[in-house]
Amino acid sequence: MGRIDQTGDWRDRHAPSLSEFESLAIEAYGKLPKQFHALTGDLAIIIADFPEDDVFEDMGLETPFDLLGLFEGRGLGERFTIETGELSNRILLYRRPILDYWAENEETLGDIIAHVLIHEIGHHFGLSDEDMERLEAQVP
Numbered sequence: 001m002g003r004i005d006q007t008g009d010w011r012d013r014h015a016p017s018l019s020e021f022e023s024l025a026i027e028a029y030g031k032l033p034k035q036f037h038a039l040t041g042d043l044a045i046i047i048a049d050f051p052e053d054d055v056f057e058d059m060g061l062e063t064p065f066d067l068l069g070l071f072e073g074r075g076l077g078e079r080f081t082i083e084t085g086e087l088s089n090r091i092l093l094y095r096r097p098i099l100d101y102w103a104e105n106e107e108t109l110g111d112i113i114a115h116v117l118i119h120e121i122g123h124h125f126g127l128s129d130e131d132m133e134r135l136e137a138q139v140p
Helices: 018-030 034-040 053-058 076-081 095-104 109-125 129-138
Strands: 043-048 069-072 089-094
Touching: 018 043, 018 095, 018 109, 034 109, 043 109, 069 109, 089 095, 089 109, 095 109, 109 129
Parallel strands: 043 089
Antiparallel strands: 069 089
8 A cells, every 4th residue: 555745844844943933922912903903002922932930820720731821910991000111012932832723623833823813912912712712713
């Protein structure tokens, strides 16, 4: 019985680096509706392998793989109470947990990164799950 080679170019590929993840996140953010970009304001997208120890402990995570992303900062309803020395809002995407999720599911890595990014931006705006689903449906 003949077999068909289905390895494609995976034989020589490595897991995406932090900078490659950042590029995927920037690309996903760029595909969001333009009016959404205007509302996000000064928003940083940070890529890390895992959550920091204090986040891990504060959230009571069982493993560092339990969290794919995190919004840090103030939502729109809180933005007019900025305190001195406060950092801008940021979204952290965690590379290793996202890769683990990707390995266990039938979704593309780009789609997963876009989903987590939209979900975390949704927290920034206080959007409901339904609002975030509608937003995701608009992303090509």
